[in-house]
Amino acid sequence: MNRLSHWRAPLLSLIVLLLLIGIWHALTLPTTSKQTVNAEYAALVGAAAATGQKSTFPTPADFGAKIWQHLKEPFYDRGSNDKGIGIQLGYSVGRVLIGYLLAALMAIPLGFLIGMSPTVYRALDPFIQVLKPISPLAWMPLALFTLKDSSISAIFVIFICSLWPMLINTAFGVASVRREWLNVARTLEVGPLRTAFRVILPAAAPTIMTGMRISIGIAWLVIVAAEMLVGGTGIGYFVWNEWNNLSITNILTAILAIGLVGMLLDLMLARLTRLVTFPE
């Protein structure tokens, strides 16, 4: 009985998946119709347009075949418009990590300062409140104009969107360290630096990590849009390029890959969060 209930949720998941694939399959069954235009035109525009079909949305089988094709050869490189999905994902993950780590390097010390000093907090709060709600993509033209490099601009956009959750959470975590722990440090005559690293940092670490987890999620959302704008490489550019190629199966594959990589990034941060979390 216990073993059965253990398997109930995965079984339900599988049923939902099969159901979705079934509906998808049913909706994309090929409708055969007579050719309505002449053969020469049909050869020019492709069979789908020629037969007057409404859409050529791929069937689950097409999708599966495409995934298999990508899995067989994820890292090929045949020129700037034909790179394997693995390479494109690599570019995106690389940009996200660089922008994200730069943001962490700035947000965590600055958040520390803001959290420690109510004066600094009040002084910087208006800036944070105004800058925080700005869509990171709005910075793109400014970045392109000043940095004059599309790839660096994408990294800058990641940097700016990862900054706020980390900054705010660090400041909050540092400001809400329990007074009694600070009092312990004070009665032990612990210096400010040792207090910061041995008391405040571990006490605020779970809150800081929560901010970092929110940030990596936002960064991965934004990179797709950013790469659609700047072009060249990356999974966002891949999606846009395949839209121009009208290859829906490739777009679907990319969507699935984006979801899986996003899940992995979140899982990694969740693991790290668990490492620094302490039970009270």
Next chain:
Amino acid sequence: MSDALIRIEGISKTFAGRDGTQTTVFEDLHFSIDAGEFVCLIGHSGCGKTTILNVLSGLEQSSSGYVFVDGREINGPSLDRAVIFQSHALMPWLTVMGNIAFAVSSRWPDWSTDKVRAHSQKYIDLVNLAGAEKKRPAELSGGMKQRVGIARALSIEPKMLLMDEPFSALDALTRGELQVEVLRICAETRQTVFMITHDVDEAILLADKIVLMTNGPHAKIAEVVVNTMPRSRTRHDLHKHPHYYPIRNHLIEFLVDRSKAFASDAADYDPRNPPQVRPGLADQAVTTAQPVAHPAPAKPLVAIVR
């Protein structure tokens, strides 16, 4: 007076309210603690007990007055005065060993890791926590947590120990156990202790002197009760001593009646020299009929010494 380890001279604390009114919690407190003495402070909540302790530890500053330790005025917290917090204040991300080693390495920054561990272990053993070194505070019971707090405070070998209602969050059985333990440790180490409590029996068991506070605001020291029972008292036979009930009744009567009305009925009260009371000694004539287990120290037979 001159050989007192800690001397409090006329401290008072005033808080500014939100509407600009000034509230004086306590004022013009004078008392001293000798080396090796165990002093308890009892008073109703709101008389600023915790504030007094924070002033002694240096975590808070008094609005006026001075505190001297070994003849030197204090300015801020110091490793001389270890604090045992009511809420134990252990760092939950550190193990028992980690918590104590943090204190030890703060006290002696140039000690090697091995030396710090060995020293910490000594105090873990002292509070009977051997075997729990690798546990986190969350895995410990309330009583064990407070044992770690005591070990951490003692491990830095302070001149004096400040305890802020250290056992009030514990159940009665654990509290009794820890009181015995504190009594033993203080006897072993000759530690000077200042403790805040609201538990009359705890004060009678542990303290050599009990400082009684009137109710706040404008709280004062009403009197200092000297514990006339010998230091060898134990929880087990405490209540058999002929002085036990006189002391206990005196304290309870103060807390119930006199702590409220004190300010008005004391005409010749001198805050610089609060009256010392020795309950039990004045009516010793009544109790001599029964065998006295522990002969009282030879002190003049007066209840109030000014």
